[in-house]
Amino acid sequence: MVRKSIIFFLFIFFLCQITGCDREVSPNIVKISYWEKWTGFEGEAMQAVVDLFNSREIKNKGGKIIQVDMITVSQLDRRLLTATAGGNPPDVAGIWTWLLTIYADKGALLDLNGYLEESGITKEHYLPVFWEICKYKDKIWGLPSTPASVALHWNKRLFREAGLDPNVPPRTIQQLDLMAEKLTRIKLPNQEGTISFYELRKKENYQALLAEAKIVQMGFLPSEPGWWPWSWGYWFGGKLWNGKETVTADEFENVKAYGWVKSYSMKYGVDNIKKFSSSFGVFASPQNAFLSSKVAMVSQGVWMYNFIDKYATGMDWGAAPFPSDEGKLKDVSYIEADVLTIPKGAKHPDEAFQFISFVNTQEAMELLCDGQRKFTPLREVSEDFYRNHKNPYIRMFRKLAESSNAFITPKMVIWQEYQREMSFAYEKIRDLKSQPKDALKEVKRAMQRRLDRELAISRRLEEAK
Known part of the structure; x- marks a missing residue:
């Protein structure tokens, strides 16, 4: 009987880790779940940004502190669609850009136009190609995290x-x-x-x-x-x-x-x-x-x-x-990019966008992209970012993303x-x-x-x- 109880407890714990269970553990804290595909140093770089966000104790409109719980999920594309269809998705999902069009077309993502207008985030904040990557049918369905060029x-x-x-x-x-x-x-x-x-x-x-x-x-x-x-x-x-x-x-x-x-x-x-x-x-x-x-x-x-x-x-x-x-x-x-999105049916969409917008500040983005040894998709870049970057060709990779001959996944x-x-x-x-x-x-x-x-x-x- 004890063994069955332990197995049941472990099953419930694992289910909560994967399905993004509501984790409000305090009346003054809102915990949002963030599913990400990264592992290794890439996952560590994003965890550093999550830790920075959590340390700032940023509050939602109701005055509650937002805390982000990042979970590494394998086969994220399949599990995210299943969780969304089941009405229990995470609050934030880090996906590949080729998924954005498909999920947006299926109605599996929230469009961010209203949030963007309210926050003042516009296409002028980004290199044009990365704003374009996030757009489908004249709506923005996500914001970039780390970009790449070939x-x-x-x-x-x-x-x-x-x-x-x-x-x-x-x-x-x-x-x-x-x-x-x-x-x-x-x-x-x-x-x-x-x-x-x-x-x-x-x-x-x-x-x-x-x-x-x-x-x-x-x-x-x-x-x-x-x-x-x-x-x-x-x-x-x-x-x-x-x-x-x-x-x-x-x-x-x-x-x-x-x-x-x-x-x-x-x-x-x-x-x-x-x-x-x-x-x-x-x-x-x-x-x-x-x-x-x-x-x-x-x-x-x-x-x-x-x-x-x-x-x-x-x-x-x-x-x-x-x-x-x-x-x-x-x-x-x-040109490619990882994209942060809010799945349809997320329990805390407002707080999710507050986290996504934080990632897209110059401070957080440079921390993330330096940790993953990539360049930043933002127009504004500090000289310290380039000066301290380990990749000796990082300016060239950034320049490719600015090219009129850059192309993205159709x-x-x-x-x-x-x-x-x-x-x-x-x-x-x-x-x-x-x-x-x-x-x-x-x-x-x-x-x-x-x-x-x-x-x-x-x-x-x-x-x-």
Whole structure:
């Protein structure tokens, strides 16, 4: 009987931790629950902000002190939707931006327009791209916490060994391809040492030699790390839709981009690349393809510094904007952000917004972004923030977020399906099982049909109001 009581107590305790039970433990305190996906140093950085907020004893309109209880939740996207549907969500949820559009469309979030107007927080407080990230159908559904931009990272030691200037990254896709050839090392059978692909390709029978050879180092791979296979068209001037009602997956610039992806498989061999890639360890480890010096150049986010510092201490590296096709576009970058939202049905929405607005003050935001080694999404930044920042390229990452060529995840309710279809197309193109034009045309056909259906449903719902 005692054992059953203990099990029951533990079950109830765990349920309260996960479901965001009302935790008002004092008549003078309002406790709000905050679900977050971060762990490790990222979670610690946000906990420092939570602790700072709690130490200030900020009061709500009724004079009660607001206290925030942050809970790390795995599979947050699924659990949040379940909790919201069940009428017992947390007061604050830290989500990814791709979820914001989907949840807002499902009616799972509160729009913040009224709170923003009352508090005086406007788009002028932020870099434009981060205000845009939080907007859907002319309403703001969250505010940013930590932002990110993506750039080229390169191994300076490998540049030197290949006879390249370690301080001069490629400025065009074409320069990147040539540098990659010089940085790629091939082990030929029955021969000592290695030869660069650049030298190997000068031999008349290089394709036959390559078929018997082994890749031991690559200059660049479009599939490493493989997190955004849908995005390559943007560096060629392409887009995935017109922002309203038309899918543009097969437009000329996108076809050219995935033709470039295909060129790596044609050049180095599908099987050779797969065998080489099979030697990579997991991302957050010393066996990471870039951190272990197996791949000399990689497209990665501002967060990469943290992993270099942890797993490749002493690595001589650089970061710069990823080059565009023929250098026609400057400072192209994929921009992301974590977003703080108030789920529909939250018990303390007013207090939740007070916490979110506190996070978006310069003091709290710089504390958070310094702790996570990222830049701040706010327009105003102190010089101390830059002076004390550990990432030597932090100003460059911030500049990318200010670029007119910065792009974000398309705000489409069908984005999860679209992203999945683009990944399938990418794999077929990479494996030489489909031509870029054919694969992308199929994506457009399928996704245009899905988008038309969703837009028709949306119109009917609007008419019914």
